Structure formats: C-alpha cells, structure tokens
Amino acid sequence: MDKTICKAGVSGRITPPSSKSYAQRAIAAALLSRGESRLCNIDLCQDTRAALSVIEALGAAVRQIDKHTFAVTGGLDPRTEVIDIGESGLATRLFTPIASLCGRRIRVEGRGTMRYRPVSMMCGPLRELGVQVWDNGGVLPIMVEGPLRGGEIEVDGSISSQFITGLLMALPLAPQETQLKVREPKSIPYIDMTLDLVRSWGVEIDHCDYREFYIPGSQSYTPRSYRVEGDWSGAAIMMVAGAVAGEVTLRNLNPLSRQADTSVIEALSHAGAEIVIEGDEITVRRKELRGFEFDATHCPDLFPALAALAANCKGITTLHGTRRLLHKESNRAEAIASEFGKMGIEVDIRTPDIMKIRGGAIQGADVESHGDHRMAMAEAVAALNASEPVVIGGAECVAKSYPDFWRDLEKITVRE
Numbered sequence: 163m164d165k166t167i168c169k170a171g172v173s174g175r176i177t178p179p180s181s182k183s184y185a186q187r188a189i190a191a192a193l194l195s196r197g198e199s200r201l202c203n204i205d206l207c208q209d210t211r212a213a214l215s216v217i218e219a220l221g222a223a224v225r226q227i228d229k230h231t232f233a234v235t236g237g238l239d240p241r242t243e244v245i246d247i248g249e250s251g252l253a254t255r256l257f258t259p260i261a262s263l264c265g266r267r268i269r270v271e272g273r274g275t276m277r278y279r280p281v282s283m284m285c286g287p288l289r290e291l292g293v294q295v296w297d298n299g300g301v302l303p304i305m306v307e308g309p310l311r312g313g314e315i316e317v318d319g320s321i322s323s324q325f326i327t328g329l330l331m332a333l334p335l336a337p338q339e340t341q342l343k344v345r346e347p348k349s350i351p352y353i354d355m356t357l358d359l360v361r362s363w364g365v366e367i368d369h370c371d372y373r374e375f376y377i378p379g380s381q382s383y384t385p386r387s388y389r390v391e392g393d394w395s396g397a398a399i400m401m402v403a404g405a406v407a408g409e410v411t412l413r414n415l416n417p418l419s420r421q422a423d424t425s426v427i428e429a430l431s432h433a434g435a436e437i438v439i440e441g442d443e444i445t446v447r448r449k450e451l452r453g454f455e456f457d458a459t460h461c462p463d464l465f466p467a468l469a470a471l472a473a474n475c476k477g478i479t480t481l482h483g484t485r486r487l488l489h490k491e492s493n494r495a496e497a498i499a500s501e502f503g504k505m506g507i508e509v510d511i512r513t514p515d516i517m518k519i520r521g522g523a524i525q526g527a528d529v530e531s532h533g534d535h536r537m538a539m540a541e542a543v544a545a546l547n548a549s550e551p552v553v554i555g556g557a558e559c560v561a562k563s564y565p566d567f568w569r570d571l572e573k574i575t576v577r578e
Contacts, residue, residue, distance in 0.1 A: 165538075165557035165568060167545035172408040174574035175443075178396040179205040180230075181421060182563055185390045186213045186252050187356060190260060190331055191363045192234035193217040197385035201232045204390055208562045212248030216257050219245045220264075236385065238335075240264055249274040249562065255324035258284055258306060259332035262293040267307040275533060277302050284325050287317050291336070312338030312379045316345065319372075323349035327356040334365045334381035342375040348486065349460050351422035358420050362388065391416045394423040396564045397444070399467045399539045401426055403574070404446035405435035406474040407546040410574055411445040422461035429456045429468055433475055453477030453521060462486035462494075465517070466540030469498045472519035473507045473544050481517040497537050501529040505544060505552065526550025535562040542571060 180203045189210070192199035204210060214232070218224050221239035226232055238260070245261060245268060247253040254272060258281070261268040282300030289295050292311035298304050310332055319326055326344060330353070333340045347353065350372050357367055364384035368376045392414040404410030417424075417439050427444075430437055432454035436447040453475045458464050465487055472479035487494035495517060499509040506525035510518040524547050531538035531554055538557050545552035560567040 163556070163558040165542065165554045166551050167542050167548070167554065168551045169548055170407065170546055171576040172403050172410055172546065172574045173576050175411040175413060176400060176570045176574060177392070177413045178400060178415070179207065179393050179564055179566065180390040181393040181395070182207055182209045183252065183352065183355060183421065184359065185210045186250070186256060187327070187331070187359045188388050188390060189213040189217055189234070190256055191359060191383055192385070193220055193222045193236050194238065194260070194331070194335060195236035195363065195383040195385040198233055198235045199385045200387040201234060202387065202389040203230050204232055205230065207565050208248055209250040209253065212246070212250050213253050216245045216247060216253060220257070220261065236383070238263055240266060240268060243267060244269045244271060246271050246273070247276065248272065249276045251276065251279060251322070252324050252327070254281060254302065255284060255322065256328040256331065258304070259288065259310065259325070259328035262288055262306045262308040262310040263332055263335055265307075265309050267305055269303055269305045272302040280321070283318055283321060287315050287329070290315050310336050312336035312340040312377070314341045316343040318346065319344040319348055320346035323347070323352045326353060330356050330367060330375065330377070331360060333377045334360070334367070334379070336379045339379045340377040342377060344373050344375070347372040349422060349462070351420055351460055354420045362386070391419060393563075394419060394421040394426065395463050396567070398423050398426040398464055399470070399536070399543055400570070401430060401444070401446040402467045402471045403543045403546060403571070405430055405433065405448055405451065405471060406543065407448060408576065409445065409447045411443055413443050415442055415444055417442070417444070423464055425458070425461045426464055426467065429454065429464070429471065432456060433471055451475040451521075453479040455480045457482040459483035459486060463536060465494055466498060466536040467543070469502055469509070469519060470540040470544040473502060473505070473521055473524055474547055475521040477521060479519045479521065481519070482515060484511060484517050485515045494534065494537065497532045497534060501537065501541060502544065504529050505548060524548040526552055528553045528555065531556035531559050533559050535559045535564065539564065539567055
C-alpha cells in the first residue's frame, strides 16, 4: 500500500496504543502462571497477536473479554510442536527460552524479515543450560528440546537485550538456580522493564550492574490482573509531529515509565521543542528547532523518529548508537540515509556508531518503508513539512506496532 502525505500542520489530542513491549512480557508471564490472569489495555497489533497465538500453542487458554481485555489461564503444556512468532524479534527471543522449559521438541518459526534476523546468540547458551538446539545456521526456523535446567552461563548483550529478557523470564522456573553473566549489556531500560514485570508476578531476580544476575530456581509466577501502560515508542513519533508541525497532546502515558523511549523527551528538549507534562498527558509544541546531540544506544527504536526531528532542525544533529540498527526490521541506518536522502536531507553514517543529519528543506519524493513500521511513521512525520507530496511505499507495515497510526495522524492533521 502506498500512502501520500502532503504538507500540513498538526493539532489535537490522541491516545497512543498500549506498549507492545510490556504486553508481550505480560502475555508470557500469564502463560507461566498457574491460574487465571487478566490482561487489560491490550492493543492487538501484529506482535501482540503473535504472542497470544504462541501462548495458546504452548498450553494457555485465552479468552477475550472485550476489545482490550483478555483472560489467560496459564500452564506450560504444549499443544503443538510448532510455534509461529510472526515477525516479532522480541517474541522470538522471549518464547524460545520459554519453550525450552518443556521436555519435548518445539520448532520456532517466523515470517518476513524475521527469517533472516540472527538468532545464533541463543543457541550456545541454551545448550549450556541443558537444551538440545537444532540451529539452522543461526536463523529461523530452529528447534529446541528441554528441559532448561539452570546453572552458570554467560551471554553477549551487545546485539540485543531480548534474549536476556527471555532467559530472565524462563529461568526462574528451571529446577536449578542460575548465575547469568552479561557481556556489554545494551538496551538496559528494556531489561529494567522485564525485572519490573516479573517482580509484579511474584518472581525475584537480583543483579549487579546488569552484568550479573542471580536467579533462584523453582520459583512460580502468581496469577494477577495487569494493566499495560501506554506505548512510548508510538507516542514518540507523534511527539515529534507536534514538535515539527504544530502541537500534539498524548494521553495515557506514564512519565515515570521504565520504557526506553521515554528518552524522546530529552531529545525533544535538546532540540528546543516546548514540552508540558500534566499527569498522564504530555503536550509537545513547535518552537525554533536546533541541531542536537543524543546517545540512542539504549533506545535504538527512537532513531527513525529522531531522524524526522533532526531533518526539521537548523544545523547538524549527531546521533550515537547506529551499531544497534543493523538487525532491526531493516538495516535502519542505511534505510534512514537512503530514504531521507531522497527527501533532500543529508544523512552521514560513514563514522562508526554515529549518524549525522543536516537539517534543511524537505523535498517531495517517492520513498520506501523497507517493511519497517518505524521507518514508515518517520517518513510520514518528516513529510509534514515537505515542499511537495511524499509517497510512502509499503505503508501498511505500521500494523506491526501501531495499526491506527494513519487514522491518528489524519485526526490531528490541519490542512494549510
């Protein structure tokens, strides 16, 4: 699907979707609980649908109560030998260790770009924890056969924290205690999210500076009611829309959230946008924007939104952390350089781990999403100030995380 965005202002109030990062963790915790949990404020994007499908395959009973509420009766008892994680990197690296708790062979399959994204970082550590792994050269599909037993293990945290999340959620149910060492931990806020969530389900994990985790074995998850908070990743791109094209108020956001993308507030402030926080509402208004410097190492999902912001700033913006962008839905560093370049914005990624963006006049162009939901949304927001229409190819990919994005953007658009 192509989407055409014309020059426009924005003004209005919207409620971003619930956090799919928290939702997928909560869905996994509900599976691992013996009894019924109630999950509230769940938005059915592609990734949360995949997670619900996976827990049903692994033994949970899922009942939808209303549009945003699900009752989940947990219990790890696989009904099938195959789980399909869709195109979700988190679901892949979360549910593979959980499937490894089972004493039967489980095949983990994916779709789209997930069939080419690396999963090799899981194979060695799982084998050391007692799991048989058929690794298919480090990409999906792979097969695992447990049970996961616990022990001492070291993993590489430099590529992604998602596998660490999977281990942290699965290992409390292993029969032995585990000492988990992490080399070069990245995306630490996402690890904090995991620790926060499992604690709310009654699981205890201690750590030392995110490099060593002590996980007692033979724990249990306690069923509970859990409300998923609003998504800062989806909110971030709408905040940038307010900063570059008018004014937007986002509702149902936790200013004290552990989500990594709360850092967008810091970036917007550095750029000169006006920000007002009142309870669970955050308003962002356009002011004169200037180039800024920001380290996105621990919040790599912000890069496309920050690129749209930087394109509208006077001067050069320097973003650190591009090494984290290689294995996303696209190679995001190259995708940003390519597609923003088509819109007349100079993006330099020649320096390792650094992206420099020179703000300037945004031109009309035909651009591609690269099948990446965050790229499509960033291109749309940048296009609000383009001299001519911008046509975005593959715009349907926003359904991965924010199915109502195009409707919400239209809702706040003010034609000039």
